[in-house]
Amino acid sequence: MSPMLLLVAYGTALIVFSLAGGALTQRVVMTHTRTQLAMSLVSGLMLGVAFFHLLPHAVLTLGIDHGLTTVMSWTMLGLIVMLLMLRMLHFHQPEFPTEAQASCDHDQEHDHAHTHSLATDESPKPIVPPGVSWKGVLTGLTFHTFIDGIALGAALLSASHGHEQQLVGFGVFLAILLHKPLDAMSIVGLMKASDTTASAQSKANLLFAFVCPLGAVLFYFYAAHLGTSAEVVIASALAFSAGAFVCIALSDLLPEVQFHSHDRVKLTAVFLLGILLAYGMANSTPDHTHTLPTALSSGR
Template identity: 55%
Template sequence: MAVSAAFLLVAYCVAIACFSLAGGLLPDRVRMTHTRTQLVMSLVSGLMLGVAFFHLLPHGIAMAGDAGAVDFAVEFLVLGIIVMLLLLRLFNFHQHDFSPEEDVHHEHHHGHSEHAVHGFSWLGLALGLGVHTLIDGVALGAVMRGEPGHGAAGALAGFGVFMAILLHKPLDAMSITTIMQAGGASRSARATANLLFAVLCPLGALAFYFGVDSLGSSGDYIVAATLSFSAGAFTCIALGDLLPEVHFHSHDRGKLTLAFLLGIALAYGIGVLEPASFHHG
């Protein structure tokens, strides 16, 4: 692999960790309004959906590189959807409503607004988001392993995945520290949880990127399967979790729809900058 791709991955990881840490600190410093949160969620859901179908799935098919590549990739895409759906059902994470006092003005109530918060409510949320963020990290490591060229142009293959993760992690971190704060956790406990969460995605990315070489000749198929699985996970998060939260709100529909379409357009635009050879094996 090109040294520049590895260097860029490290830079991506540092940025993701910093954004995640900043998101976890926001409840102590900034009031995140309901509408602002919904706009960010709309943008991220569009970006994740675009990344899944404009980047991850095509890259997975290209990496498989044989007559059965499409079937292979789609099988792992469906597996990714199933696994992420089960995680969502089991842990009920991605609770992104940070302004419960405004809930009375909206049709749809979510997650921690519905139930009383106790001291350990955050554990299930943190566990679910922890597994999810590791999957995000593996997706980033896999797409960087799959880039075909050298230099900055080749490394752009990972930029769409990076942007989807970068914009999403602050909301996840904020979810954890907000629930902890509501449950009476100390500032030091919140800071520790925030730090641990921030390093999970970089650890997953770096471990996959540098560890896949040990798989030998099967490495390309492992990368292809991981890319396709990640496409399914991103699709499930976008369509099964983020968008339904936005959809059930009657307010600001025009703004939220435009933010969603902007996310898809951003994902598509990033794809235009990628090397053409990446989509053809």
């Protein structure tokens, strides 16, 4: 399948999953345990994609002799930018505002499994967590999902042709796909708790669903027409995205998970599963496993 067809297929799937996440806010019960399991899986997958997909291909694109410093610089920049966005807007932890959640403190004394329902018809009026604004969450997640789109577009352009390219793009796509519904649910849930209209919630959900594919398309066509300078831009985008992925996983998702002492074995197992999944995709073909050493030894 050509990169263009993959871009269309991935973009369509991301739109559908994002829209579904926002639309199901009033219909699906996201329990505390289910949310933590989803966050653990996404954390591991994002870390695996960053280290096994994005960074190696960024280095391969520029070559080890002249590109390593550039790749590491852009990786650090991506991490710093995302960290500043997280600290200013507090947007990435899935916020499902209910009275039940407000009473569930991040305390090591909670050794029992929480089964609080995060969205039920019988629940009292949802409570927005202190210091959290739906406008800030929407702004931050929009910026974050646009970076996701750039990462997807860069991944599809990072290899020449064939199965290896599809795996690189699929790894990034899967990491984005799994956490996009949670992001959409966070936005719509907070808007609902803030007494916004149903029409406003639908419009925000629709606009958010198209941001990631838009970022992928814009970057893809921009970099595809750069000619000889495309390699630097693609490698920089891959490295920047890797830094952003690492920051999201380590500074936001995993700390939220580790605050809960219950289900440690289950959460850890799912986290490792995400890493193994990314590793398996990166090493699923014999040709791919030998690409990095060959390229590094030749300075390419």
